[in-house]
Amino acid sequence: MCSKVGCGRSAERTLSYDYADSLVAIGPLGLTPDPHSYDLCRAHADSLRIPRGWTLMRYREPEDRETDPTLGDLSHDQP
Numbered sequence: 001m002c003s004k005v006g007c008g009r010s011a012e013r014t015l016s017y018d019y020a021d022s023l024v025a026i027g028p029l030g031l032t033p034d035p036h037s038y039d040l041c042r043a044h045a046d047s048l049r050i051p052r053g054w055t056l057m058r059y060r061e062p063e064d065r066e067t068d069p070t071l072g073d074l075s076h077d078q079p
């Protein structure tokens with residue numbers, strides 16, 4: 001189920017926070033077994049607002065995976 005209070009829709013995305021890198025990642029449901037992850041419905045995942053200064057990273061849909069085989073290796077402004 002979606003983690004948003006008052007939302008009864010089924011979850012379709014998993015949201016995970018990486019506090020060390022100020023990074024918010026949205027991926028397919030259950031992709032990352034992370035203690036800081038939340039499941040969200042599609043609507044809430046798409047309308048998510050992230051804290052200022054954070055980076056939002058969306059994983060590709062599974063059908064796009066052949067163009068990005070290393071899902072855990074998305075680049076994001078690493079120095």
Ligand SMILES: [Zn+2]
Nearest residue numbers: 002007041044
């Ligand atoms: Zn929702």
